[in-house]
Amino acid sequence: MATAVGTLGHTREESTVWKWMTTVDHKKIGALYLITGFTFFLVGGIEATLVRTQLAVPNGTVLDAGLYNQLFTMHALTMIFLAIMPMGAAFFNYFIPLHIGARDVAFPRLNALSYWVLLSGGLILTSSFFFGEAPNAGWFAYAPLTEKEFAPDKGLDFYTVGLFIAGLASLMSSLNFAVTIINMRAPGMTMMRLPVYMWMTLVVAFLLILSLPVITVALVQLYFDRNFGTNFFTPGAGGDPILWQHLFWVFGHPEVYVLILPSMGIVSEVLPVMSRKPLFGYTAIVMAGASIGVLGFGVWSHHMFTTGLGTVPQYVFSASTMAIGVPTGIKVFNWLGTMYGGNIKMTVATYYSIAFVALFTIGGISGVMHASPSVDGQHQDSYFVVAHIHYVLFGGAIMGIFSGLYYWFPKMTGRLLDETLGKIGFWFIFIGMNLTFFPMHFLGLAGMPRRIYTYDAGLGWETWNFVATIGVYIIVVGVALFLVNVFKTFRKPPDAGDDPWGGATLEWATTSPPPEHNFDVVPVVRDRDPVWYNRDHGIVTPEKPAHLHIHMPPPSYFPLVLGIGILLIGVGALSSLAITALGVVVVYYALWGWALEPTE
């Protein structure tokens, strides 16, 4: 990329760090998201390992109740908001423009801003540990346990402020992605030629755009309750704790699809490429994804079957929840249909994708089980639900992300990850994952409630808790092997070539890693699998023009400054008004500079 910073017309040599801090290149921002997300994945993994270590034996003494409650809360918050969502956003960032044949996202600086704001939210949430006051009321933070009366320390303020800021980041990136996919497609890239991954991205963007404002309102109300003495969720003074649950789950359930749909998209890219045949039932899989998105807004109260909803809502939400099983089932059949008749290249990416299909199916069917309110009376808040969500989020989302990591790593770095080491790592993660989470079905069946820091011997829970803890350590080895693989791979020269897998989508039609402007010549799309179409029809990509000059948006430090301003506002909301005021000034300065900055 150009070393000159275009901001305010200055031209000077810039350090690497400064280049990354001022970058507006979607690929660099994607890499930042990926590194950040994976780091938080390791943090969340450490939290999980501690939690499981405490539960390995009855009356465990590794953690005390207070710390345990902080750790299980932060494990969920870290994994959901700071690991899976950012890793999803990383691939969105990197591959939206490449998949649709664009030079960048619609708003490169807004994109950079989203990253810095997400990082701010993550730092605020995680810093709570250093004050010994991490959020400790679960990621769902049910009032009134979260009110000042029952949670007097700052933990829940870290929660409201941290999530508010992380939510702001997701909202901005979702707006950006939605506009980019709708508006910046290459010639010929009609909606029904979009890669399935792009469709899932679009659905995720709209899910976030429409659900984040709801949790934002709930967080504002909780913050007001805790700091300004309102009574939104305080019973006795006219408030209603059930309102929190409604607002939380109107956001919280679509959020689950936000976590899983990107991985469904990745698998829908990897399986056809590795099977060497087109995706089975493209239209059905797209429609299924879209209807999961729509139905996802109509099922939130299934998280509240036990709150005394009344009879009619139980019928309605039970029916809508089971109905989501239909499009989900269609997707599973279509992935199997894609494998059928193929010539499947068994790469590590394929391993993870096939594991996704199997493990996600397990999570999916246990989900349909507790869509029945009566059954939910036995499942709700038991380890059966813990097993279910982890089959969906680890067996689903994380398996998909690993598949994507192995599939796209050569595109992003020009280097292939070691396949042998990758397969060994896969088996550790796959076996560890099943050893950890499948026994939780048995524990739930044996009546073990979730979120308990201790349990007595004699309830028949000892064996499977011990097995689950062993499983976690096996996963830890698997993840460590992945890290070893990455470090090893960076020590060797680029060996991937432009298209190591024989890919179908446009990112394989450019170099690895792609140039800053992605494509020398904007591709023309003639088919759903454009690279295969061109290959089969002998269409050669036009040569790079002799005097290629493509103007890319110059780097800018205003996103970073604006992000710092928002961080200051957040820190101020946790400490003193003066810092908030300073933050507002910084934000206004950055916005002004942003608006006047030349982008040509």
Next chain:
Amino acid sequence: MGRSGPGRIIAIAFSSVVVGVISWLCYLAFVDSADTPQSTWRPMSDNTHNIHTVYEIVFWLAAIVFVFILILTLAFTLMFREKEGTTAQQFHGNSKLEAVLLAVPVLIVVAMMVPSFKAIAQNTADPPEGALEVIAIGHQWWFEFQYPELGVTTANELHVPVGRAVSVKLKSADVIHSFWVPQLVGKVDMMPGHENHLWFTPDTARDDAYLAQCAEFCGASHANMRFRVFVDTEVKFDAWTKATLADAAKPATDIVKAGEQQFTLSGCVGCHTVQGNAIAVGKLGPNLTHVGSRTTIASGVLANTPDGLHKWLSNPPAVKPGSKMPNLGLSEDQIQKLTAYLGSLK
């Protein structure tokens, strides 16, 4: 294993065996786990029988899908692995097949929905006439049980007669808790500011308690908020009611008498009621009138033995983090006296 003829059959057979063995082992583990004290798979009341009827349908449908999909996934992986000299069949879909495949999940969902709806109607119906009224109140971190028609108040151990419907009003004194007795009744939350209801008719009297614990995260000692349900025969229940209605036993020995004084001196009376003790009328903690007759203390965390009482009295928050009962800094002598007194409150 190949993609045609005998190769295909071998792949499917191999996958079926592998998945079959794994599924069978899982099933054995399920069955094994069903035979545990807090099991959700040992229905002992009309409520849990209704749930279990649905549960079995839902479980077996899920199991069939599980086995079927896993066999297909494994078999396809084996059949269509990359091989020299073969190419992938190029097709984009199959409308007829896709329509059939749409019907499969629809049928499964309908098969789950019908019995589910029936169970909703059963378990949200009004309790039958003549049900025993109980008010259950969740506190951080213990359960209070009141019997308005009998005039009894007790804590952490609920006694009910066999064969008679028990209608429970659920309330909370502070945060959200959840009332769940896996073998007797599916959970319903105890919401502050709302009143929830559930009812069940236990069908088996037994000496062993039905184990239960709070099922909604409620703060530091959520894990230590347990309770027990005793399903008594009619005769036994009447005897229990009578005994519980009576005032606390009068101190009979010197050490018990000293313990009663200590109970006042240490300020226990401010939070605990002991019927018949005029100054022990506190309402914040459990009613201790007949604490000596309970099997456990500290909401099911400790056995009700002198050792258990000793452990609890010497430092409650150590047993139950966050406990509203503070460490009173009692001396060994004071603990001995209180233990004797509390043990005498049969």
Next chain:
Amino acid sequence: MAAAHAEPQHNTTTGIDNRKMLMWVFLASECLFFGSLISTYLIFKGDSITGPLPHDVLDIPLTSTSTFVLLMSSLTMVLAVFGAQHNRLGLMKGMLLATIVLGLAFLGFQVFEFRTFGHEGLNLTTNQFGATFFVLTGLHGTHVGVGVLYLASLLVASGRRNGLGKEVALHVDIAGLYWHFVDIVWIVIFTLIYLIP
């Protein structure tokens, strides 16, 4: 705002400018934001344990006036967009200024109203009406305030040497979308809080 200038700006897939589409999608999100706040208000309607209650403090004639002021600001906003689109920059600047003044007037009414309520004993913590009313109308007022800053920035920028350049109509048009949305939300709030007893 920045766009991928590597692509000619007008050449988007749908023909709609990226920035305009961004505003539309953002407003969709805002609908859910105000929807949640308004729902909260409606859910807690009648749940106040102590007074003052809505009919004790709401001054309908006064707020009708401020509502009229805000409606008029939508009219001036329309005229500003008209001016920008027909290259009548004088009209545009005048109408932007008028919109800003009317927006500030609305905020003045709101500050006056909040102060009056305070004197009559209603604040955030008084009761559910106070909490839901102040949070809802306060956040709406914040949106009006942001809108005023937005329009003021456009006005100042249009007075600079190069003005707003070729895209002046687009900039004013997008600002107009935001401004009209905030107005419409107020109409809903005014109807639900003030007019329906």
